[in-house]
Amino acid sequence: MPVCRICGGTLSEFVDLGAQPMGNAFVSPQDPDDDAASFRFRLAVAMCEACTMVQLVDDVQHDQMFHQGYPYRSSGSSVMRAHFEALARRFLAQDLTGTDPFIVELGSNDGIMLHTIAKAGVRHLGVEPCGDVAEVGRANGIRVRSEFFDENLAADVLAQDGPADVIFAANTFSHIDFLDSILRGIKNLLAPDGVFVFEDPYFGDIVERASFDQIYDEHIFFFTARSVQDMAARFGLELVDVELLPVHGGELRCTLAHTGARPVSPAVTELLAEEAAQGLTEPATLSRFADAVRELGDSLVTLLRELRAQGKRVVGYGATAKSTTLLNYCGIGPDLVSFISDSTPEKQGRLTPGTHIPIRGPEAFADPYPDYALLLAWNHQEEILRKEAAFREAGGKWIHYVPDVRVE
Structure with a gap:
C-alpha cells in the first residue's frame, strides 16, 4: 500500500482521474504508438492522514518526465x-x-x-x-x-x-x-x-x-x-x-x-x-472537490457535443500539460476539438498525448477563426484575451471551464 512520501503516514485517496499519459508526452504523427506515447499511469490523488500532505498515489520516474527534449519554456x-x-x-x-x-x-x-x-x-x-x-x-x-x-x-x-x-x-x-x-x-x-x-x-x-x-x-x-x-x-x-x-x-x-x-x-x-x-483538508471538503470534478467534466463534454451537433467549429488554445489531464479524463479528441493552437515550436506539428489532437502554430487560429475556442491555457487568460481581441471582434466565443463551464 502506498504511504506518504514525506512522513510515511497512511494515504487517503479522494479523486481518481483514470489512466493518463505523461502531460508533456506530445506525439509524433509518424510514430503515434511509440513507448512514451503509449505509457499510461493511474492519476489518483490522496492526502496523508498524519501530515496532511496532498500527493499523487502513483508517480512517473523523473527521468521520464524531464529529459533532453522537454518542451516547456x-x-x-x-x-x-x-x-x-x-x-x-x-x-x-x-x-x-x-x-x-x-x-x-x-x-x-x-x-x-x-x-x-x-x-x-x-x-x-x-x-x-x-x-x-x-x-x-x-x-x-x-x-x-x-x-x-x-x-x-x-x-x-x-x-x-x-x-x-x-x-x-x-x-x-x-x-x-x-x-x-x-x-x-x-x-x-x-x-x-x-x-x-x-x-x-x-x-x-x-x-x-x-x-x-x-x-x-x-x-x-x-x-x-x-x-x-x-x-x-x-x-x-x-x-x-x-x-x-x-x-x-x-x-x-x-x-x-x-x-x-x-x-x-x-x-x-x-x-x-x-x-x-x-476545512481544506477535511474529508467532506475533499469529497465535494471530487464531485465538482465529475460535474465539470460532464458539463464540458455535453457542451462540446451540442456544438458539434450544431455544426460549429471548435479549436483549442494552448497545448498545455494540464490540458492533457482534462482531454483524457473527459475523452475529448479531434472529433470535438479539431486542433489546438500553440506558440511553442517544439509542440507544433505534433499530437496531444493520449487524445491525438493536432497541434498547430498561432497562425492557424485565424485561418479562418473558429466559431468557438476552448481556452486550455486558462492560467494565461488575461494575456491571451488581449492578444486575441480580433477573435471576439470577428464573432468568436471563448469556452471556459475554470471554475465552471461557460461561454463568453
Whole structure:
C-alpha cells in the first residue's frame, strides 16, 4: 500500500482521474504508438492522514518526465517574464546584498529568472536536468549544471561555491518525488541566514476553483501552509513566510529558513487559520472537490457535443500539460476539438498525448477563426484575451471551464 512520501503516514485517496499519459508526452504523427506515447499511469490523488500532505498515489520516474527534449519554456509568456524579473530584483534588494552573494535555482529552465541576476553580476547557478532547455539558459549567459539536484549535488556545489544565500525553485519543488534528499541538500547548502523560496500550485486554489487539470504527472505534491510547515520541521527548517500568487492559476510562495534563524511572518499564522476555517483538508471538503470534478467534466463534454451537433467549429488554445489531464479524463479528441493552437515550436506539428489532437502554430487560429475556442491555457487568460481581441471582434466565443463551464 502506498504511504506518504514525506512522513510515511497512511494515504487517503479522494479523486481518481483514470489512466493518463505523461502531460508533456506530445506525439509524433509518424510514430503515434511509440513507448512514451503509449505509457499510461493511474492519476489518483490522496492526502496523508498524519501530515496532511496532498500527493499523487502513483508517480512517473523523473527521468521520464524531464529529459533532453522537454518542451516547456518559461520565457514564452510575457506575464511570467515580468513575474520572474520582479522576483529577481526583490532577491537583489533584500537577500543578495552581502559580500559576494550566491543564489542557486532548482529547475532554472531557460534562465528567465537568473538572467536578471546574471546581469547584476551576482554569482549564480542554475540546476536544470533538461538538456535542451538548459542550453537556452547557457546561451543567455547563465551558469547551468544539467543534473538533478539532490544532497550529493548540494555537497558538491557547497564545496565549489560555498553556501547559498538564496535557493529558489519555481514550479519545480512539487515535481520531485525524492524531497527528503532535496531538503537535506538544501539544509546543508543554505547559508546560516539564507532562505529557500519556492512557488508551486496551491491546493487551496485547486479546491476552490475545481481546477483538476492542475493535477498531472509532473505535479506530485500539492502544498498548503499546514503541510509545508510540517514538512519543513522534519528537516530542521522553518516556514517563515507565505504569499499567495495569481500566476499559473494560483500558487503558494513559501519561504523556509533554518529553524530559529528568522522571525515568522504573521502571514503564516493567517494562512494557517484560513485553511483551518475552510476545512481544506477535511474529508467532506475533499469529497465535494471530487464531485465538482465529475460535474465539470460532464458539463464540458455535453457542451462540446451540442456544438458539434450544431455544426460549429471548435479549436483549442494552448497545448498545455494540464490540458492533457482534462482531454483524457473527459475523452475529448479531434472529433470535438479539431486542433489546438500553440506558440511553442517544439509542440507544433505534433499530437496531444493520449487524445491525438493536432497541434498547430498561432497562425492557424485565424485561418479562418473558429466559431468557438476552448481556452486550455486558462492560467494565461488575461494575456491571451488581449492578444486575441480580433477573435471576439470577428464573432468568436471563448469556452471556459475554470471554475465552471461557460461561454463568453
